[in-house]
Amino acid sequence: xxxxxxxxxxxxxxxxxxxxxxxxxxxxxxxxxxxxxxxxxxxxxxxxxxxxxxxxxxxxxxxxxxxxxxxxxxxxxxxxxxxxxxxxxxxxxxxxxxxxxxxxxxxxxxxxxxxxxxxxxxxxxxxxxxxxxxxxxxxxxxxxxxxxxxxxxxxxxxxxxxxxxxxxxxxxxxxxxxxxxxxxxxxxxxxxxxxxxxxxxxxxxxxxxxxxxxxxxxxxxxxxxxxxxxxxxxxxxxxxxxxxxxxxxxxxxxxxxxxxxxxxxxxxxxxxxxxxxxxxxxxxxxxxxxxxxxxxxxxxxxxxxxxxxxxxxxxxxxxxxxxxxxxxxxxxxxxxxxxxxxxxxxxxxxxxxxxxxxxxxxxxxxxxxxxxxxxxxxxxx
Amino acid sequence: xxxxxxxxxxxxxxxxxxxxxxxxxxxxxxxxxxxxxxxxxxxxxxxxxxxxxxxxxxxxxxxxxxxxxxxxxxxxxxxxxxxxxxxxxxxxxxxxxxxxxxxxxxxxxxxxxxxxxxxxxxxxxxxxxxxxxxxxxxxxxxxxxxxxxxxxxxxxxxxxxxxxxxxxxxxxxxxxxxxxxxxxxxxxxxxxxxxxxxxxxxxxxxxxxxxxxxxxxxxxxxxxxxxxxxxxxxxxxxxxxxxxxxxxxxxxxxxxxxxxxxxxxxxxxxxxxxxxxxxxxxxxxxxxxxxxxxxxxxxxxxxxxxxxxxxxxxxxxxxxxxxxxxxxxxxxxxxxxxxxxxxxxxxxxxxxxxxxxxxxxxxxxxxxxxxxxxxxxxxxx
Numbered sequence: 001x002x003x004x005x006x007x008x009x010x011x012x013x014x015x016x017x018x019x020x021x022x023x024x025x026x027x028x029x030x031x032x033x034x035x036x037x038x039x040x041x042x043x044x045x046x047x048x049x050x051x052x053x054x055x056x057x058x059x060x061x062x063x064x065x066x067x068x069x070x071x072x073x074x075x076x077x078x079x080x081x082x083x084x085x086x087x088x089x090x091x092x093x094x095x096x097x098x099x100x101x102x103x104x105x106x107x108x109x110x111x112x113x114x115x116x117x118x119x120x121x122x123x124x125x126x127x128x129x130x131x132x133x134x135x136x137x138x139x140x141x142x143x144x145x146x147x148x149x150x151x152x153x154x155x156x157x158x159x160x161x162x163x164x165x166x167x168x169x170x171x172x173x174x175x176x177x178x179x180x181x182x183x184x185x186x187x188x189x190x191x192x193x194x195x196x197x198x199x200x201x202x203x204x205x206x207x208x209x210x211x212x213x214x215x216x217x218x219x220x221x222x223x224x225x226x227x228x229x230x231x232x233x234x235x236x237x238x239x240x241x242x243x244x245x246x247x248x249x250x251x252x253x254x255x256x257x258x259x260x261x262x263x264x265x266x267x268x269x270x271x272x273x274x275x276x277x278x279x280x281x282x283x284x285x286x287x288x289x290x291x292x293x294x295x296x297x298x299x300x301x302x303x304x305x306x307x308x309x310x311x312x313x314x315x316x317x318x319x320x321x322x323x324x325x326x327x328x329x330x331x332x333x334x335x336x337x338x339x340x341x342x343x344x345x346x347x348x349x350x351x352x353x354x355x356x357x358x359x360x361x362x363x364x365x366x367x368x369x370x371x372x373x374x375x376x377x378x379x380x381x
Numbered sequence: 382x383x384x385x386x387x388x389x390x391x392x393x394x395x396x397x398x399x400x401x402x403x404x405x406x407x408x409x410x411x412x413x414x415x416x417x418x419x420x421x422x423x424x425x426x427x428x429x430x431x432x433x434x435x436x437x438x439x440x441x442x443x444x445x446x447x448x449x450x451x452x453x454x455x456x457x458x459x460x461x462x463x464x465x466x467x468x469x470x471x472x473x474x475x476x477x478x479x480x481x482x483x484x485x486x487x488x489x490x491x492x493x494x495x496x497x498x499x500x501x502x503x504x505x506x507x508x509x510x511x512x513x514x515x516x517x518x519x520x521x522x523x524x525x526x527x528x529x530x531x532x533x534x535x536x537x538x539x540x541x542x543x544x545x546x547x548x549x550x551x552x553x554x555x556x557x558x559x560x561x562x563x564x565x566x567x568x569x570x571x572x573x574x575x576x577x578x579x580x581x582x583x584x585x586x587x588x589x590x591x592x593x594x595x596x597x598x599x600x601x602x603x604x605x606x607x608x609x610x611x612x613x614x615x616x617x618x619x620x621x622x623x624x625x626x627x628x629x630x631x632x633x634x635x636x637x638x639x640x641x642x643x644x645x646x647x648x649x650x651x652x653x654x655x656x657x658x659x660x661x662x663x664x665x666x667x668x669x670x671x672x673x674x675x676x677x678x679x680x681x682x683x684x685x686x687x688x689x690x691x692x693x694x695x696x697x698x699x700x701x702x703x704x705x706x707x708x709x710x711x712x713x714x715x716x717x718x719x720x721x722x723x724x725x726x727x728x729x730x731x732x733x734x735x736x737x738x739x740x741x742x743x744x745x746x747x748x749x750x751x752x753x754x755x756x757x758x759x760x761x762x
Contacts, residue, residue: 268650
């Protein structure tokens with residue numbers, strides 16, 4: 001009987017409606033994000049702008065035929081979407097020991113605050129989210145959540161300060177953008193090493209950068225009239241773009257202990273992409289003056305992690321990717337979630353992997369190492 | 382000893398400098414594309430616009446360190462780039478029985494002519510290219526080339542006329558765009574079935590639509606300052622976008638005998654993408670009102686073909702893709718080419734495939750079927 005206790009490195013919380021009202025200092029309260037209920041559903045209001053909640057952010061209690069992209073209503077939402085204690089029963093049912101949760105409303109890397117006019121307010125909102133995720137969300141169920149923070153991406157000094165502050169408070173990961181250039185910032189290729197102090201601080205604090213598909217707030221659109229089914233498929237290529245960017249950027253050469261996690265991109269394409277990257281480096285590395293000293297795939301093996309929810313093909317070739325470089329996700333409570341069948345799906349997907357040690361690494365061992373998570377509750381299970 | 386005679390379904394010709402001058406009627410000659418030699422290299426001139434030739438379009442006689450994207454000079458180019466007879470020696474050396482060649486200067490689906498102001502002239506130029514590829518290029522070495530034509534994409538009536546005309550002359554394939562919407566035309570999803578008559582004519586004439594990466598004249602750009610190595614890697618995702626578009630569009634349901642070929646996209650990602658497509662269809666098909674009657678992967682099995690140059694991982698999972706759905710390429714004479722090691726590379730890549738019949742299908746059997754090519758020269762080899 002295999003032990004299928006799982007650490008899911010990619011779940012989502014829907015922010016409690018009063019999150020910022022409770023977590024920003026009083027003088028910012030009026031200007032901090034507030035949830036407002038409109039005719040079509042709930043929206044977040046911040047600096048006079050409305051951002052609708054998103055239907056596919058919660059699948060709980062819904063039939064597939066009821067999914068939609070329109071706004072949700074918190075009043076109709078199951079509490080485990082936004083309540084860390086209510087969520088534990090579903091985690092127990094699904095075999096999830098611990099969960100890394102991405103933010104929802106601010107975007108998967110905090111885009112909303114990067115667009116704020118009042119950057120002092122925005123920084124306060126980032127700190128508020130981070131205090132919330134560490135103290136309230138993770139604090140509500142010690143040993144069951146692994147806190148991931150967002151950054152004030154518009155200011156490198158403030159990023160470094162926040163990384164150090166959050167790390168000291170117990171943060172275990174950073175939600176970084178798969179492509180900062182799409183958010184209006186310099187890319188990771190920037191010739192002046194724009195992000196280097198952020199990467200150095202993350203490396204120093206041992207916080208992996210988790211880059212969720214969509215965290216560039218850009219998705220490939222094949223055509224304006226392409227059906228959603230195409231969009232839901234090709235959005236996963238964002239992880240391919242991000243991996244190619246990182247492997248060829250030279251960042252992982254300069255920061256050898258920095259870890260990057262590709263969240264929700266699937267893994268079945270990874271062996272193919274690594275082979276392609278190595279081939280491109282061998283063929284085009286010289287004339288393009290690539291800075292890399294080793295083949296791109298070497299940086300993957302040392303620094304990067306692929307993650308899968310339900311990727312039978314990917315799981316079947318996991319040894320080609322590297323059993324030390326793969327982690328699992330449940331994507332709860334999004335419509336992509338494997339809940340309540342996460343354990344069953346992953347067990348099936350890894351059925352042909354005979355190496356018990358490898359299975360444990362994929363299920364939780366790699367996550368324990370990457371997120372420096374000591375599974376205190378594990379003995380009780 | 383395996384028979385490693387290959388049909389390469391994706392090579393490239395560089396148009397002879399006087400192609401259009403010789404193949405358009407006299408009254409169009411002055412306005413048809415001409416090659417002009419400038420200080421930095423050769424450019425094509427058409428309707429007053431200059432389009433530079435592209436360095437990476439020819440690797441012949443160059444060391445990897447000499448590759449570049451700047452303009453070429455025909456006077457310094459080896460004749461096998463633009464001479465179908467001179468090319469035969471290299472094909473013999475590389476085990477290539479027959480070759481499907483894409484156009485170069487007009488773009489892989491004839492983009493240049495779609496942007497012409499004078500559409501009568503543009504149509505004449507398309508016909509001229511098609512007459513050239515069928516009569517001159519293919520005619521120069523019967524049994525060694527499989528002629529692929531381009532279309533006057535801006536006019537559906539003219540497309541249909543040209544398909545019928547070219548088919549009657551012996552065309553065996555159409556170079557179609559992986560994404561017509563990026564060329565300014567309706568997408569294949571267009572609700573009024575914009576392309577349906579083209580698809581019907583291609584189906585009727587039994588001409589597969591070959592969609593080369595880049596044939597939308599769009600490549601994913603992760604960042605303005607991303608190195609070329611990233612671009613050369615992620616351009617292959619265009620094939621993933623195209624496949625998702627086609628599988629979800631419903632076109633392959635409406636045209637069950639239409640064949641699509643994904644040129645130069647590699648194959649290692651296909652099992653992963655098909656699984657993702659099926660999952661998306663099962664999960665999101667209902668509320669998005671997907672027209673598909675079968676899972677997307679079924680349309681792949683029936684209508685689509687992946688192709689690889691040098692994709693060891695992809696070749697190792699070829700049975701997961703379907704041995705009836707894969708063909709091989711040499712990409713001669715581009716810098717991605719496997720020449721002069723095509724046979725060796727493909728033999729190595731397929732070394733673990735024990736099924737001789739499957740190997741033959743991949744090397745040439747599928748191509749013979751898809752392109753209706755009778756290998757008359759095969760017995761002499």
